[in-house]
Amino acid sequence: MKTKDTIVSLASPSGVSAVSVVRCSGTDVQTIIKKFFKKDLEDRIATYIDFIDKKNVIDDVVAIFYKGPRSFTGEDMLEILCHGGPIIYQTIISSIASIEEAREAEPGEFSERAFINGKIDLPQAEAICSIINAETIEAANAARKALSGGFSEEVISIDKKVLNIRVEIEALLDFPEEEIEHAGLEELEKLIKTTITSLDKLIEKTIARSVLSDGVRVAILGRPNAGKSSLFNLLLGNDASIVNKQQGTTRDVVFASLSLDGIPIFLYDTAGIRKTTDPIEIEGCRRSYVTAENADLIIYLFDGEEDETLEDKEIVEKIKNMGKPILLVTNKIDLREKNERQNRIEISAKENIGINLLKKKISEEIALTSRNSSVSVIKNRQLALLKEARDNILALNISLKELDLAAEQLKRTQQCLVKILGEEEDDRVLSGIFSNFCIGK
Template structure:
């Protein structure tokens, strides 16, 4: 599937002041359009691919707008698979806007839609759909792990595994349908045992991909961590220690934190969103009471709850019971703080720390990572399912394969087995864009930024 459309233009670099601005132009006959405004030693249309040319962009009256560098990319060796140019200007937004306006005045060029350059790359078979989605994930990655996961997907690690499974399904389906063509001759092209073995092998492979989704969500989206405890147990001190700055006010006065304080940190390459909540206690102060109400909402949405207690005080079992009513116990990590003040007096926690001296904080960090991703981690080159759409497609493929397996065991006609195998193949094809609809494409690419 290829596409030949009109010429599009957009700013490819972030809006605002910077060293340079890059304007991307792509589409058939874009070289001659650029030559109408570009003044250099050589015309762009006569230039070789992957060359850079210095010159000036002028307005329709011949007045210089800015001196520029024009990079030339000839089809099919470009990002979009079409003839493309990138115009590098000085990083003044007024200059970039003026140049774009002059190109639009030519009438042969229009503004690009969100994600349209990447959409054309997909339609022109430069990348598959899962790789196109990885482009957006790379742009928006906020941690080392999410960047590495998106990079692996862009490199085609997921696509390779999906293609292998799909090819195996297509081969099995072809043999079954070939048998149907020779039904009167009673010729068997694939034995029942071999077909069941093939289906089971594909299900096992799909299951192994589905199992990566829990880690994949963490890698892509990060982890919500709520810091909760009675007033003055050191929640804000622990937050400040993680951030290496005094983000929360620390005081001996109970109830200092009245609202939710949200900060982000990276631990072991994983993004953690820390929520410092208001201390839980009875209060007649309407502001503090509202803070406690918001804290309960944070707890309901938390992936991990750090239940913080003071080593020198009795265990807040009433608060622990309340937490267990709000969230599941496996999300709760019991943290015993202030161990620098002396031996603990009352009980053991999951981890003992001193936010003041840093003692035990490395252990707490490691525990957070382990809690987020479990004991198994992925290597540098592992296919990870991070996308809900991909996860849903894999689940649908698995369901179709289970139906096919049941039909084989019950000696149902090959026509029904073939339909289920084809449905499984279609579900896998949706991941990489072999089978798709305009609605799916529009929903994916409308989330991209303009210029990508």
């Protein structure tokens, strides 16, 4: 990334609005102010002024200058609040980008400069992206806590504990084996247990935050005409899927999102699974299984009008072999005599019976499942590094003969922790993180 360039971009959503925000950052911000405004701008003072290019007034704007390093990026910054017509903000951006050494910003480049200039650490930068993309207020609040530095402080605290263990080991290595007291090894083991506990707690928090941020994929599977589309629509509160008594009406996977207890749920209605010679239905069944493989939780829906079939058992067994958590649900209980089965949730999608219980069970299963590594949506950078750090400590063998190996393993643990903060992270990884940001942030 070229950090010497001055960058400019729209910092508000594109399209027509009452007000749009154009953001600039870099060494040439003062040059931009002199070129397009008739007077200098005071630091951190909102100024109502004309934006002028080639003697033409483009717009009357409110301009705010932030003198570096007291700015978001740590550089000189300028924010221009203009009228929200695309032709206005596009002209302002084009005018500024036409200056030598100025150009339009790449996605996430303002945040990347803030990171490079020490204004934020990497977890805080990632939290900014999470706040922007949050789909629920709970997800936004979780990201806000990370942005405030709480997560980074916990990582630093654990890093200090690991450093203390390394110091103790290095001290023991300086003495001959016969002079090392057993009590010294016992104290080390206590320190290690405390550190593992701290890591476990932080991993659990990170998983919970990741689930809130990234959401959970839930797929509804079952044989044709079990009522999958009816349940899908009922959970969503609208008719997103076609409901028809004819078997095999849903031929493709239908997707929609909802919020359940503050967690974004990505819900999938799949084609009915059955043995068939119809090429279209065969493809629909294949897609249903692919959706199941990519899901974090499966709802398998039985048709309550019929007894459980051999085909039901085969499908459920295949899902279980995927290693996926599964909720077994019997639909259409309004059409038969009550006959509760063990480990089954009884509902009627048509009569809205048992739906609140199903939602509760979904929430409980998500909470249970998110504590282990099988949930695909939580395999993020921070979590992977925390788990690697924990695995390194768990593998320690605190014995007289292997203290030197333990010291090296603790060094690798610390490398994982500092990577979380971005201090030793690979440039390609950093570029990948910031490229996921929106332009202007």
